[in-house]
Amino acid sequence: MAEKKWVYLFREGNASMRDLLGGKGAGVAEMTNAGVPVPPGFTITTEACNAFYTSGERFPDGMWEQAMAGLKDIEAQTGRTFGDPANPLLVSVRSGAKFSMPGMMDTVLNLGLNQQTLAGLAKQTNNPRFAQDAYRRFIQLFGKIVLGVEGDKFEHMMDEAKGHGQRQDTDLSEQELAQIAEQFKQIIRDEKGIEFPEDPMEQLRQAIGAVFMSWNGKRARDYRRVNKIPDSLGTAVNVQAMVFGNMGDDSATGVAFTRNPSTGESVMFGEYLVNAQGEDVVAGVRTPQDISELAKSMPEVYNQFVEITSKLERHYRDVQDTEFTIERGKLWMLQTRTGKRTGPAAVKIAVDMVQEGIIDKATAVQRVEPAALDQMLHPMIDPKEKAKTSVLTRGLPASPGAARGKAVFHPDEAEQMAQKGEKVILVRVETAPDDFHGMVAAQAILTARGGMTSHAAVVARGMGKPCVAGAGDLKVNYKEDVVVVGNTTIRKGDWITLDGSTGEVFVGQLPTIEPEVAGDFGTFMEWVDEFRAMGVRTNADTPHDARVAREFGAEGIGLCRTEHMFFEGDRIDAVREMILAENEEGRRKALAKIEPLQQEDFEGIFRAMDGLPVTIRTLDPPLHEFLPHDDAGVREVAGKLGFEATKVKERVEALHEFNPMLGFRGCRLGIMYPEITEMQARAIFKAAAKVKKEGVKVHPEVMIPLINGREELKLQEEVVRRVADEVQRDEGVQIDYLVGTMIELPRAALTADKVAEVAEFFSFGTNDLTQTCMGLSRDDSGRFLPSYVEKKILADDPFQSLDQEGVGQLVKMGIDLGRRVRPDLKVGICGEHGGDPASVEFFFRAGMNYVSCSPFRVPIARLAAAQASLARYKKPGAGTSARDK
């Protein structure tokens, strides 16, 4: 039987062997075989690592011998000999698992150095001090990483040698460095009771063993647990010849991208240092030169470099971020990997590469992170001006985009000033539905309290307005119309600027740059839709929002909230009259005033969405949201509506709830007061009938919120269908409509089979479903949720990215149970998660027909949906895409 192959020379491997050679090993193998000059080396396989563990932490039979053969190969290629005092071969030893993994052993450089080979290195580099310093560093690194000595011990010693900050590393002489090397060895002796291994073979043996052991270190295991990486993968070990960029002025080291990672332009982008090592570039002691200078100083090498990197880009079919070293005029490639890039660059590069024939459209669509599109959809503060201005305070980046305006503290004033044509920013401790008209009037919203899913944040995102929420340093004083931040006082009318993409707040007016929806973006989104299988709708409450969303590619409205309309203008009076009514008759009288206004709203939305479905949710929020809560407000309302103030106050108190989220809201309102649902249904169907007569294609979908099971839906559905019949008969038109429900309580998901007997569609309300499934109020969780994410108790903020393990189970259960009873059940989602790429992919896999999100997230959802389709139905194009990183 042939001996098991534990070791692969770089030229024996390739990119497809990641499982066996690890990511790094497969990468250098691929480069080597592509004819790129890579310092020679070999990879010890992940299987060897596993065998190491199964055989009691010993190298498996034959492994060491194969490694020795690999070393011979390196010696042959470099003309140097490992451990040869005259012309020593030095190597680096690195771990390399399939996935890049913090907590694993990093690199040991210059392995093979000892008192004897030191002289050889001095000769090779023609720099005895460098050689001595390399030796010192090698002992330090080996001592810390391989032998497990606390790093601090070495650091303290260095610090002492430098006179505690009086001198730099570079000030140490060759002799001092030699002395330090000896002291380092003493530390190792003291700490570990062993001699530093002077034998290069022993060094190599120990380094390989240390890489294997690091696979089972605590940090590595924790990381794998959290990231669900199987323990069984094992790590590979890479042993590679060292090259030096500091052997004189014909040597250099640098980094370069094959295209500009900020703009996407197809020009080489990078920098280098002559006579330097990689760590000098990082340390920033000398200013590096632009890569274009290399063309002048070493034209031949530069041409070779351009040729190699272009080849690598074509080979990997993506922008490459490379590291190189020039050793005495010879170019060596040390690393190549996919280059990170901005959103606009990602789109431009993807489109260019398709046009250059490098990748196909499917690959292009997979190349761009959906979230990266966000940068292209909102105004931003001019970066030059921003750099000059200091930040006043920071909050949460609750709704992206930048805006400037005069600070105002009361919604009414915001409205009045806006009507005079002034730009205002509404500043509040927190917002409530009462403040809606002020939010409509403002350029942006700033709050002192509340999280990413607070009322302010949700409404602002819905409207596509910038919002900074939960800026805790703000002390808002409504009485005096000021806000104080530290020593700064901002009065009503003072200009402020805020950036909802970063959470920054500035005093004064900073210029903003409007986003350019360039031609490439349009092209890109067309390709996206070629691959997308799941629908994308929008959450929109006004004809304006509906139109914006349609321009962004929305294929219907997935959530039209009728309650926002209740706050507009005078109709809030009629709403309050309804709430204060003593009986059904009184409520009907008040509802009759609201009905024609609601009908008009729906007409506008139906016209804007001509030909597309419009899902309208019946009244959802608790009634007390429509009433004033302070005495002054109570008196005002009482006066205006002709009620006694005590009566209004009594009603406000009676409607008070300990946990309004779990209270008298959603369909519970329509069950207790069916006349509300009746009015809303009548407004919907009368509007539909009217616009249909105008020639508009109208497809209303009436959606009942917050049901707990079949019975509630049935009762509400009966009301809706009865009204629909009446209106269709009276108006003499047939309306193509559906009645469905939101699934936003665990019980509704658990009994979805029963619910589907009545519902023609489900729309998952994943905000509320997350709140109830996890017992987590989105308004109150700011006190601990960030810590939870930090401590890895939760992988993400579950209000931003769906908790697939918990809430996701309910979603899947709901869909499966529903479709069991009604195979053609239409299923969508209209929570905030509709705009989150990871969640969108989950919803696609769960079998949803569509997602619905804020207008400004529609392109993001489209892209995420397309990528989800591609992930299921196609293999991605060859090479590594940006998303694999």
Next chain:
Amino acid sequence: MAEKKWVYLFREGNASMRDLLGGKGAGVAEMTNAGVPVPPGFTITTEACNAFYTSGERFPDGMWEQAMAGLKDIEAQTGRTFGDPANPLLVSVRSGAKFSMPGMMDTVLNLGLNQQTLAGLAKQTNNPRFAQDAYRRFIQLFGKIVLGVEGDKFEHMMDEAKGHGQRQDTDLSEQELAQIAEQFKQIIRDEKGIEFPEDPMEQLRQAIGAVFMSWNGKRARDYRRVNKIPDSLGTAVNVQAMVFGNMGDDSATGVAFTRNPSTGESVMFGEYLVNAQGEDVVAGVRTPQDISELAKSMPEVYNQFVEITSKLERHYRDVQDTEFTIERGKLWMLQTRTGKRTGPAAVKIAVDMVQEGIIDKATAVQRVEPAALDQMLHPMIDPKEKAKTSVLTRGLPASPGAARGKAVFHPDEAEQMAQKGEKVILVRVETAPDDFHGMVAAQAILTARGGMTSHAAVVARGMGKPCVAGAGDLKVNYKEDVVVVGNTTIRKGDWITLDGSTGEVFVGQLPTIEPEVAGDFGTFMEWVDEFRAMGVRTNADTPHDARVAREFGAEGIGLCRTEHMFFEGDRIDAVREMILAENEEGRRKALAKIEPLQQEDFEGIFRAMDGLPVTIRTLDPPLHEFLPHDDAGVREVAGKLGFEATKVKERVEALHEFNPMLGFRGCRLGIMYPEITEMQARAIFKAAAKVKKEGVKVHPEVMIPLINGREELKLQEEVVRRVADEVQRDEGVQIDYLVGTMIELPRAALTADKVAEVAEFFSFGTNDLTQTCMGLSRDDSGRFLPSYVEKKILADDPFQSLDQEGVGQLVKMGIDLGRRVRPDLKVGICGEHGGDPASVEFFFRAGMNYVSCSPFRVPIARLAAAQASLARYKKPGAGTSARDK
């Protein structure tokens, strides 16, 4: 092939044939065969009903002929002939499904009457007016029930005949009645366009058809849907000879129980009327005589009656509630059924019958409704006094038992007065955890707001104190220390009495009767435990409660809430100091003050539960519950603790939550402030170590609340185990302890497999699980929940009886997933549902090890658990148990 048998004579059936003959048919058959004198008759089977529907609403072939044969049999036995003008046989026709079902056709009496047979009846009864009245009634009943004429039409006509209230039915003469009969026939003609059928055969045919049709009436179908009775059962039809108790002074009619249904004493209990019909007894025109009188007036008949009913009781092995008629000295039994009884009677009868050898212990245990025990566990208002006193107002019967005391409106005052030895009742709009010391001091609690699961109700039940909650008519004025109800004003110090079992409130002192736990009760509970397989623990926070519960048979503590201890005495100051602390150091300082006090509490509880497990929940409620909410309270706390008032206020505001139920509480506190969990764990283990050294057997089970998944539990578990190790080492004792968690959020149930990797036990918190699963705040749902139950949207208040369809799915899922990972996982429940019999049965079926409930519900839970075991493992004893009803 023999013809299908559609008709059974009474003597051909028996009690086991309920499926085929319906409940009523099987019952009379059983009596007939037991030799009891029953008017002869026959039953048309449920199969005939189903065949009626499958053959297009026509009688199946042969059925009518078999019915005719049955009629011949009745004629032969009675010596009368159906339709014979001289000596007519009259019959009753009744529906009789397997289960008694409202909405089904009721009884048609005197069928067979027409102008001709009327004369015969007059002769038989020797009462022409009675015969005429019987005819009038027959037409009316047949018209309404069989022909479907609106009942009002007949009523109006009667009303007119009586001069609109000037005369009674009994004032109408024979002639007037004859005239009314004719007018009734005219109504039928007008309404239905048909002649009233004079042919007795036609009457019978139509009546049978009407019974069949009523099976599919809307009300019957609705009832079956709600009660989950299959539509396929069908109904039987019973045709039986009429007998008359009004044929003179040798005739009579009456009802009697074989034992006293109030006390359970084994003496005949009932009443009768001479020369009367059943409806006369019901109408209450004449005062009936006690059944014992019959022994004097008709000794032979009485003896026969006693003999028959005793035989029936032995036959059915249960108390019988019988109806009888004596027709000219001959006794006829019309009905016998299981007699309803009070709780104390149920226990006494069950015990007596075992001792009399009538039933076995298993049957006895199944005979008593668990909820009926409640009456035996609490004081009650003397019924005689109660009858004389008018009720002031009513609220919800939130915690059973009666109490009297002086009204007080502030917890501090309640405490002060109680310390002086006065009995007080705490009257509040609603209670909060702040009020705990006042609730402890009071005899009972009365609130104006809140439902059956409001804070007041839950805490009162936990303490076993009477509570009337949500008495909406109360206008509490804290400032003036009065409560106004209508025209009555109650001032501080005025005596009131309340009955928490009925929700009634009285002015003044009403005498109460202490419950007598009679010897029978003890015997009964011993038998209960012989059959019980599931454990019963108690929720108890004090040594006193623990002792009470132990006396009631609790086998451990399933929930000991540590937060109630936080309110006692001065320790609230230390708790507030902890909450107001700026940092961990400050919190630790405050916690150090609380620790020895908590330790003492635990010592007391451990001693009380010597040998039994004690489950202690770490801190659960949101921190703001411990802080004052009004300015005066803020100033007071600030002064006392030496903080600035503005700082206290700021902290109160910062801790404010929109939805505290879903906020910063449960393990979230311990995750953010591990020092709290650490202090509590130390108090637990130090207490355990101390009492163990005293010789107490101690088994603490530390329970982490409100987890969402494995990670939270793991972090808290690590703290608990570390502290346990420390204490065990320091104290030199081994403590037998467990660490587990509450499952009270849907996500915890959905990921229970992961959770069970860490948890040694689960305790389902079904209160919170219901709130989150259904998105229903128990404090706020009073506005709509009663309507939901009324409208059958929900079968029950889900806070009182577990919602098995929704919440129950999560419970089952949680148990199954947990046991998959840890087969010996201990599982219990500590929500309010632990005292609800239907829920207890569900928990048993779901595989729980124990339920835990308030001390005063422990016997109820024990009985429910025993019945659940018997339902699974044994067939109930022969005969019908009270619970089948």
